[in-house]
Amino acid sequence: MTRVSVGASTPTCLRLKDLLVAVPNKVLDPANALSLSFQAGQMWGVLGPNGVGKTSLLHTLATLLPQASGSIALNDQLVSKMPRSSLAQQLGIMFQEHQDGFPATVLETVMLGRFPHLSPWERETDQDLSLVLASLERLDLLAFQERPLRDLSGGERQRVALATLMAQSPSVWLVDEPTNHLDLRYQVEAMKVLAEQAATGRLVVMSLHDVNVATQWCSHVLLLYPDRPPIWGTAEALLTKDNLEPLYSQKLAVTALEGKPLFIPVA
Amino acid sequence: MADASRLLLARRQSIFLPLFILTLLSVCSLVFAVAQGSVSLSPYAVWQAFAGQGTELNQVLVLELRLPRVMAGFATGGLLAVSGALMQILLRNPLADPYVLGISGGASVAALTAILLGISGLLLSGMAFLGAVLSTILVFGLSSRLGNMATMRLLLTGVVIASGWGALITLMLALAPPYKIPGMLYWLMGDLSYASTPWLAWAVLLPTCLVLMPLGRSLNVLARGPLQAAALGVNVKVLERIVFLLASLLTAIAVTTAGSVGFVGLVIPHMLRMVLGNDQRLILPASALAGGCLVTLADTLARTVIAPEQLPVGVITALIGVPTFLYLLQRGRL
Numbered sequence: 001m002t003r004v005s006v007g008a009s010t011p012t013c014l015r016l017k018d019l020l021v022a023v024p025n026k027v028l029d030p031a032n033a034l035s036l037s038f039q040a041g042q043m044w045g046v047l048g049p050n051g052v053g054k055t056s057l058l059h060t061l062a063t064l065l066p067q068a069s070g071s072i073a074l075n076d077q078l079v080s081k082m083p084r085s086s087l088a089q090q091l092g093i094m095f096q097e098h099q100d101g102f103p104a105t106v107l108e109t110v111m112l113g114r115f116p117h118l119s120p121w122e123r124e125t126d127q128d129l130s131l132v133l134a135s136l137e138r139l140d141l142l143a144f145q146e147r148p149l150r151d152l153s154g155g156e157r158q159r160v161a162l163a164t165l166m167a168q169s170p171s172v173w174l175v176d177e178p179t180n181h182l183d184l185r186y187q188v189e190a191m192k193v194l195a196e197q198a199a200t201g202r203l204v205v206m207s208l209h210d211v212n213v214a215t216q217w218c219s220h221v222l223l224l225y226p227d228r229p230p231i232w233g234t235a236e237a238l239l240t241k242d243n244l245e246p247l248y249s250q251k252l253a254v255t256a257l258e259g260k261p262l263f264i265p266v267a
Numbered sequence: 268m269a270d271a272s273r274l275l276l277a278r279r280q281s282i283f284l285p286l287f288i289l290t291l292l293s294v295c296s297l298v299f300a301v302a303q304g305s306v307s308l309s310p311y312a313v314w315q316a317f318a319g320q321g322t323e324l325n326q327v328l329v330l331e332l333r334l335p336r337v338m339a340g341f342a343t344g345g346l347l348a349v350s351g352a353l354m355q356i357l358l359r360n361p362l363a364d365p366y367v368l369g370i371s372g373g374a375s376v377a378a379l380t381a382i383l384l385g386i387s388g389l390l391l392s393g394m395a396f397l398g399a400v401l402s403t404i405l406v407f408g409l410s411s412r413l414g415n416m417a418t419m420r421l422l423l424t425g426v427v428i429a430s431g432w433g434a435l436i437t438l439m440l441a442l443a444p445p446y447k448i449p450g451m452l453y454w455l456m457g458d459l460s461y462a463s464t465p466w467l468a469w470a471v472l473l474p475t476c477l478v479l480m481p482l483g484r485s486l487n488v489l490a491r492g493p494l495q496a497a498a499l500g501v502n503v504k505v506l507e508r509i510v511f512l513l514a515s516l517l518t519a520i521a522v523t524t525a526g527s528v529g530f531v532g533l534v535i536p537h538m539l540r541m542v543l544g545n546d547q548r549l550i551l552p553a554s555a556l557a558g559g560c561l562v563t564l565a566d567t568l569a570r571t572v573i574a575p576e577q578l579p580v581g582v583i584t585a586l587i588g589v590p591t592f593l594y595l596l597q598r599g600r601l
Contacts, residue, residue, distance in 0.1 A: 064497055088500030099492030101359055104545045108487070115488050116500040120481035168499070 012040040012075060012090075012171040012203050014061065019070035021060045023053035028068050031229045035070075036222070040171070043198040044205040045214035045235065048224030049248055054207035055096060057224070058174045061205070062093040074172065088116035092170035094161050096177045096207075106152070106160055107145040110135060113167030128167075135166035138193060139186075154181035162190055173197055175206040179213060191217045211263045215239050223247055239263075282549050285542075289556035293341070296560045300337040300567040301329055305574055340459050340566040340580065341559035342468030343525040344535075348558025349475065350517035351532025352551055356490050357510045358422050361540075364533040365518040368425030371527035372432025373402025374519065378526070379439045379451050389463055392523045399519030402428060407511065418493070421511070457528030457581030459566050471520045475513060476555055483548030486510070490545070528581045530588025531558050537595060561587070 019034040034057075038044055046054045059065040061072060063079050072079045079087060092113075113135070114128040124132075136142050139159040149157065158181045165173060178194060179187040195217060198204045208214050214221055214235060221239060222232040225247055231238060241254045244263060253264045302308045308316075308325060315321035316329035350365040358367070365371070377398025381391045410417075410424040436455070443451060454461065479486075485506055488496045493503045521528070535558045539550055565583040572578065 062498055064494060084497065084502055085500035088498065093498045095494065095498075099494060101492040101495070102356060102490035102545065103361065103540070104490065108545055109491065112488050112491060112495075112499060115484060118484065120484065 011201065014038040014091075014172055014203060014205075015073045015076075017071045017073070019060070019072060020068040021053050021057050022065065022068040023051075023056045025051075026053065033070060034222075034230060034232075036232050038172075038203050038205055038220075040201050040203050041198055042203060043195060043217060043219045044203075045218035045221045046205065046207040046224065047211065047214055047221055047244075047247065049226055052224045052226050054224060055176055058093060058176050058205070058207060062091060062174055063087065064093070085116060088168070088170070090170050091172040091174065092165045092168040093174040094165045094176060094178070096180060098157050098161060104149050105145065106136070106141055106147050106149060107132070109149055109160055110141075110145075110163045110167050113164040113169075116168065131169065132163075132167045135163040138166065139163045139189070155183060155186060158182055159186060159190070162193060166193065171202050173202060173204045173206075175204065177209060178206050179208075179210065187213075211239065211244060215260050215262070281543075282546070285549065285553055286556070289553055289560070293556050293560050293563075296563045297337060297341060300340070300563045301333045303567050303571055304328070304333060335465050336459055336462055336566070337563060339462035339465035339468060339524055340562045342465055342472050343459070343462070343521045343528060344531050344558035344560070344562025345472050345555035346468060346517045346521035346524075346558075347528060347531040347562070348535040348554035349472070349479070349551055350514045350521065351558075352536035352547070352554045353486075353510050353514040353517070354532070355536060356486050356547065357507060357514065358418055359490065359492065360422075361537065362533070363422075364530075365514065365521070366527060366529070366532070367429065368406050368421070368515075369402050369429030369432055370399050370406075370515055370518045371522050372429045372436070373405075374399040374522040375455055375527060376432050376435050376439070377401070378454050379436060379443075382447060382451050382454065383439065383443060391461070392463065395526075396519055396523040399515070399522055402432065403512075403515040403519065407515075418507075453579045454526045455581075456579035457526040457584070458577075458579040459525045459569075460577060461526060462524050465524070468520055468524045471516065472555060475517060476552055478513070479551050480548070482506070482509070483546070483551060486547040486551075487545070490547070525562075525580065528562065528584055530584045530592070531561055534588045534591050535561060538591070541595070 015037045016034045020028055020030065020032060022028070046057060048054055056065060060067050061079075063084070067080070074082070074087070074090060079091075110132050111124060111128070114124055114132065118124065118128070133142070136145055139162055141159055141163055144152070144156065149160065152160065162178070165175070173194065175194065178190045182190055191213065194204045194206065198219070218235045220233065221235045222230060223238060223243060224230050228246070231243070239261060241252055241263070245252055251266050253266050255262050255264070298310055298313055302310060302313050306328065308329070312321055312325055313329055316326045319326070347365055351363070354363040354365055354367060355361050374395040375398070378391060378395040381394040386394065406421070406425050406428055410421040440448065440451060485501050488499050488501050489503065489506055493507070496506075497503045536550060536554050539553050539557060543549055543553060562580065562584065565587065566580040569578040569580045569583050
């Protein structure tokens with residue numbers, strides 16, 4: 001039983017080979033197969049128009065959806081062959097939609113992040129609790145810990161979800177639209193949390209709807225086109241007007257801000 | 268992290284203290300229930316009877332007449348409350364109760380059939396149990412099409428089958444000879460005078476509580492929704508099936524022992540969650556104890572309030588349950 005995440009000690013690598021994601025209402029096209037390696041320390045942005053399969057890709061990587069074909073390997077181990085409980089110690093996902101489950105408080109919810117690291121008979125230790133409290137503090141939620149989840153706003157729930165993932169402390173972070181519902185301050189704060197994780201040798205893969213968040217924070221991007229094969233590589237090389245206009249079928253104007261491109265849709 | 272350790276210690280105590288208090292309450296309510304009746308005894312007289320002293324009459328009264336019924340009542344309450352707590356998690360709905368999926372309906376139809384045929388005693392209980400099992404298999408089979416048990420389909424299947432049983436019960440009451448109707452109504456309201464032996468209920472309640480102990484944390488995660496639970500490493504499909512089958516078994520045994528006693532499975536987990544929080548490791552054993560206390564005390568009232576006549580215990584639990592529930596609803600705590 002691994003009590004502490006191995007994220008920092010062994011460099012993580014999530015390798016996709018000829019992966020085809022089953023996207024609802026879409027015909028599978030072998031040309032869309034993904035063959036790439038996500039490496040520790042990288043911050044990946046998955047970009048594409050609505051319904052192209054960004055969420056489906058993240059759910060497939062987390063084995064919550066069956067893959068149509070190909071393989072996903074985490075540190076040379078096929079994720080489809082790993083027991084769910086040991087996968088959850090190394091790989092965590094934050095959902096875009098927060099399911100309205102049973103009543104629970106913020107502290108109880110974030111504590112569930114420690115679930116994969118404890119055996120059925122174990123109770124949370126001091127170490128688990130201090131990890132949870134640190135996550136709450138990082139997202140300014142300490143004052144909220146006894147509040148019921150359903151009393152929170154959408155943005156506050158988003159921060160609870162991020163704190164839960166922080167408490168889970170996996171070496172692979174899959175994050176679906178991290179800036180959803182958040183005000184400007186917490187959009188930046190959430191991205192800072194993710195960047196800190198990448199800086200400590202973890203892998204972050206997130207879906208984004210805002211190109212300018214990708215230009216500012218991502219080291220790499222994966223562009224999922226509706227009508228042509230996907231492309232992937234460094235953010236610097238791929239985030240150009242020529243690549244992005246066909247991605248969204250939208251005319252863009254581009255300017256520069258502090259050395260980074262800034263894209264603005266034009267009517 | 269001195270603060271953290273203190274908080275952790277406080278949380279640990281917060282698990283054991285309530286269970287200790289509820290255990291004490293359970294013992295008190297059991298002794299009280301055994302002491303009350305057509306002849307009231309002092310707690311000391313009850314103790315003497317247990318110790319094999321005191322008058323022979325007291326010993327017969329306590330050990331042979333009252334104790335089996337009181338123990339059956341306690342176990343029934345425990346079974347129903349734990350089953351209600353499990354159903355609420357399974358359906359992610361704090362308003363679910365053990366009967367929502369039609370289990371008591373199946374048991375009732377079978378039991379009424381038995382009464383109509385003039386069957387009584389252990390055979391009646393056996394019929395009720397078979398009816399509950401049949402209803403469970405029906406709901407499970409119809410809702411787990413393609414090996415995938417979606418919560419909404421499970422709920423709808425259960426509700427529809429429950430209303431089907433309801434119609435059958437009405438039909439049987441309408442066609443039954445008048446002299447059989449009071450017995451049938453007593454059974455439908457839940458009545459512990461049918462409880463022939465408490466040991467079956469205890470033999471199911473205790474091991475189930477043991478099985479649920481290591482599952483408590485998984486249930487906490489499942490309460491957040493199946494997707495989140497799967498992402499945190501829970502085998503959702505297997506866990507949901509275990510919970511469904513356990514809850515069904517508990518309800519079937521409870522209904523077999525005492526008929527369909529209402530509101531225990533709904534009200535007890537609720538009140539406990541309001542006071543003790545949402546940790547299933549605490550809520551499940553606490554439900555067993557608190558449910559046991561409620562039915563024990565309700566049945567004591569049912570036996571004594573218009574003695575020597577008796578009321579069905581279900582009437583008392585409904586009289587307590589309905590206003591409590593409405594009060595909680597008004598306070599917006601649901």
